Amino acid sequence: MRDSAAAEDAVQEALLAALAGEAGFGGRANLRTWLTGILKHKIVDTIRRQSRERPAADLEPGDDDGEFDGLFDRRGHWEEMPDAWEQPEGALGQKQFLAALEACLRALPERTARVFMMREHLGLDTSEICKELGITSTHCWVMLHRARMALRLCLTTNWFEK
Amino acid sequence: MLLSCKETTRLLSQGEDRKLGFGERVALRVHLALCDGCRNVRAQFHFLRSAVKDLSRDGDGKEHS
Numbered sequence: 092m093r094d095s096a097a098a099e100d101a102v103q104e105a106l107l108a109a110l111a112g113e114a115g116f117g118g119r120a121n122l123r124t125w126l127t128g129i130l131k132h133k134i135v136d137t138i139r140r141q142s143r144e145r146p147a148a149d150l151e152p153g154d155d156d157g158e159f160d161g162l163f164d165r166r167g168h169w170e171e172m173p174d175a176w177e178q179p180e181g182a183l184g185q186k187q188f189l190a191a192l193e194a195c196l197r198a199l200p201e202r203t204a205r206v207f208m209m210r211e212h213l214g215l216d217t218s219e220i221c222k223e224l225g226i227t228s229t230h231c232w233v234m235l236h237r238a239r240m241a242l243r244l245c246l247t248t249n250w251f252e253k
Numbered sequence: 254m255l256l257s258c259k260e261t262t263r264l265l266s267q268g269e270d271r272k273l274g275f276g277e278r279v280a281l282r283v284h285l286a287l288c289d290g291c292r293n294v295r296a297q298f299h300f301l302r303s304a305v306k307d308l309s310r311d312g313d314g315k316e317h318s
Contacts, residue, residue: 122308159259167257172290179300183307192304210270211305217270228271236266243297 122193129205159240176251188250195245199238206231207238256284261291265298
């Protein structure tokens with residue numbers, strides 16, 4: 092347990108430092124709370140669990156991720172061709188857009204959101220994320236793919252085609 | 254090798270996270286040249302990355318006009 096306790100401390104410190112170091116975060120207390128929660132406590136939980144037991148069965152996805160099958164026909168082509176988002180760069184600075192993005196992120200399953208934010212927000216490599224969470228690279232990629240597909244659908248519905 | 258759109262979205266996502274092999278890059282390029290929908294998805298994945306990076310920097314008070 093000594094090693095895992097040390098790992099917890101290290102991860103926690105690194106993440107808190109990363110979060111604390113981000114300028115302009117003060118005004119967004121809710122987002123900060125959510126991010127800190129998703130990135131800190133759950134990682135610690137996971138490490139704690141990993142140190143005791145083998146990964147649970149639900150940590151091993153099949154090769155074929157059927158979650159978005161409904162978007163495709165039987166040959167794997169789009170049922171409905173995705174349209175381009177109009178002027179997405181213009182949305183970036185808008186508070187309302189950030190709120191929509193935040194809502195879409197919160198709608199993700201917790202573990203998926205965690206992996207996605209470790210990758211895209213903290214900018215960690217998948218190898219680092221896998222190591223921290225004790226999951227395979229393949230599983231990491233499946234979760235990141237799910238997150239991106241879910242977010243693009245969510246933002247299409249709730250922002251770009253609203 | 255011809256990719257389906259479903260396989261293409263998976264490779265597009267993985268391309269954000271690992272270096273794709275030569276064959277994967279060729280197959281992806283061929284598909285993207287022919288498929289507007291998958292090109293749009295690629296642009297959206299890229300946009301998601303910058304938007305999520307931006308989350309902490311773009312706080313209150315900074316609004317594009």
